[in-house]
Amino acid sequence: MILVFGKTGQVAxxxxxxxxxxLCAGRERVDLIDPRACHDLILQMQPAAVINAAAHTAVDRAEGEADLAHTINAEAPAAMARACAALGVPLVQISTDYVFDGAGSAPFAPDHPPAPLGVYGRTKLKGEDGVRAAxxxxxxxxxxxxxxxHGSNFVRTMLRLGAERDSLRVVADQIGGPTPASAIARACLTIAQALRDDPRASGTYxxxxxxxxxxxxxxxxxxxxxxxxxxxxDIPxxxxxTPARRPLNSRLDCAGLARLGLQRPEWQPALAQVIRELKEAT
Known part of the structure; x- marks a missing residue:
């Protein structure tokens, strides 16, 4: 059994x-504001692997909720990692492009020095550090x-506003890779199995x-x-x-995925599927 932290978020x-x-554990079962409870749930369930798909992802709100964001994004993953290490089971921790400052135009490699611009990126980076330290x-x-x-995301916002307005002003100098939550989910499951088969595949991707x-x-x-x-x-x-600074360059170097038998997903077909799903739901 794979234990997933998160239930209502996009990836979960x-x-x-x-x-x-x-087993997707939502707040009613365990809340990341209590890192010890996250640790104890893993020891209790003794899963084959753990995926942490939960986080404080409200980037702007995090600027005014630094302590809460640190607990959820840094302390909770570290506690999960310690429990997983004690049991000898793999942990897949989802992180973000916001650990980088967005300088330049080249894709950021996994070993590029992080330099987050705001609270969200800093707390996610601390979570990464805690996972490694375990x-x-x-x-x-x-x-x-x-x-x-589902959830709050750019596609759903654009569809809503696009149906209401004749034009929209949208930032054109931030560049990155739109990523389907469905592809992230499949990647997490693939990686969890890969780590069980070969623990030497541990690392940052x-x-x-x-x-x-x-x-x-x-x-x-x-x-x-x-x-x-x-x-x-187009606007700059x-x-x-916004309250939180965004990286202008969110390009990520994904070459390392080949080690896990994965590749970058194409977002256009996934976008078409999302739009179909939303139309069918109305």
């Missing part, structure tokens, strides 16, 4: 869909721009959708696939100020 829901035998079998999977048919694109061009693709007549107007990040 897709893991449950991909592997109905996985000394157990693990994979840290950094991803970016997650989307699906990057997993983002291809091709890299700006938010504005991603928005255009969303409108086109949904058949919405909404014009996208400076015209859309």
């Amino acid at each position: 829901r897709e893991i449950a869909r991909a592997d109905p035998a996985a 000394g157990g079998v693990h994979a840290i999977l950094r991803t970016s721009w997650v989307f699906s048919a 990057h997993f983002s959708g291809a091709p890299d694109v700006s938010w504005a061009d991603f928005a255009r693709a969303i409108m086109a696939q949904a058949g919405l007549d909404c014009r996208i107007i 990040t400076t015209d859309y100020p």
